[in-house]
Amino acid sequence: MEPGALLVEDLEVVYGRSVRALRGVSLDVPGNGVVAVLGANGAGKSTLLRAVSGTLSLHRGSIAGGSIRYDGARLGGRDPAAIVRAGVVQVPEGRRVFAHLTVAENLRAGTLGRRGRTARTRAEHDRVLDLFPILAERREQRAGLLSGGEQQMLAIGRALMAAPRLLLLDEPSLGLAPRMVGRIAGVIREIAARGTAVLLVEQNAAIALDLAEKAYVLDVGEVRLAGASADLARTDEVRRLYLGEA
Numbered sequence: 001m002e003p004g005a006l007l008v009e010d011l012e013v014v015y016g017r018s019v020r021a022l023r024g025v026s027l028d029v030p031g032n033g034v035v036a037v038l039g040a041n042g043a044g045k046s047t048l049l050r051a052v053s054g055t056l057s058l059h060r061g062s063i064a065g066g067s068i069r070y071d072g073a074r075l076g077g078r079d080p081a082a083i084v085r086a087g088v089v090q091v092p093e094g095r096r097v098f099a100h101l102t103v104a105e106n107l108r109a110g111t112l113g114r115r116g117r118t119a120r121t122r123a124e125h126d127r128v129l130d131l132f133p134i135l136a137e138r139r140e141q142r143a144g145l146l147s148g149g150e151q152q153m154l155a156i157g158r159a160l161m162a163a164p165r166l167l168l169l170d171e172p173s174l175g176l177a178p179r180m181v182g183r184i185a186g187v188i189r190e191i192a193a194r195g196t197a198v199l200l201v202e203q204n205a206a207i208a209l210d211l212a213e214k215a216y217v218l219d220v221g222e223v224r225l226a227g228a229s230a231d232l233a234r235t236d237e238v239r240r241l242y243l244g245e246a
């Protein structure tokens with residue numbers, strides 16, 4: 001297994017007793033670059049990220065079969081904090097920031113519970129502000145006053161404070177104005193260029209296929225298509241169903 005690679009095999013996820021959200025899903029994410037997961041509402045995209053980040057139980061979900069391995073070790077069944085320490089960090093859907101805390105306090109929250117803070121934390125902090133100059137400008141402002149796009153940047157910045165080697169991004173473009181979508185895309189490209197692998201879940205197939213080298217299409221809990229983004233973008237199915245072409 002390649003260092004820093006994520007390997008998901010035959011993953012089965014259920015919510016409660018009866019909702020089967022993922023059925024035999026397999027995918028692999030190399031230790032660098034961007035991999036995208038596309039799919040309509042309810043296809044199971046968020047469920048996949050929750051399974052990887054260990055947060056399924058917060059939604060009354062559980063892994064019913066298969067395996068998740070990261071960097072050679074099993075992730076499936078470990079608690080979220082251990083998974084963060086292993087280098088895998090999720091930015092939740094809906095850019096949840098602490099609205100009543102300042103931008104700076106939100107960023108600090110991204111390092112809580114981490115051992116050996118200080119120098120490394122400062123380095124991450126500087127990297128995040130370098131990546132998002134707007135967060136530096138707004139450092140003392142309450143996060144709830146930021147625009148939607150800025151909150152998304154803060155949510156990503158907070159995740160980066162934990163120094164992930166693999167970043168899990170859930171629909172970062174959701175509900176943002178086109179100009180802001182372009183800026184977020186630029187940031188994702190930059191994060192990957194700086195050496196953090198990205199698993200990107202998106203309904204916006206055009207953006208996702210543009211950013212990712214490789215993509216998977218989920219449909220009702222199953223992998224329906226997989227391959228190089230450029231090849232997928234040429235298939236009739238992706239063009240018709242996900243790129244909105246006639």
Ligand code: ATP
Pocket residue numbers: 015016019020021039040041042043044045046047048059060061
């Ligand atoms: P969306 O973009 O709408 O979030 P998605 O592709 O991320 O869609 P999931 O949210 O992973 O899809 O949902 C996959 C399936 O699991 C859906 O049928 C959904 O109704 C179901 N599901 C998701 N969360 C729960 C939950 N907490 N309890 C029960 N069923 C759930």
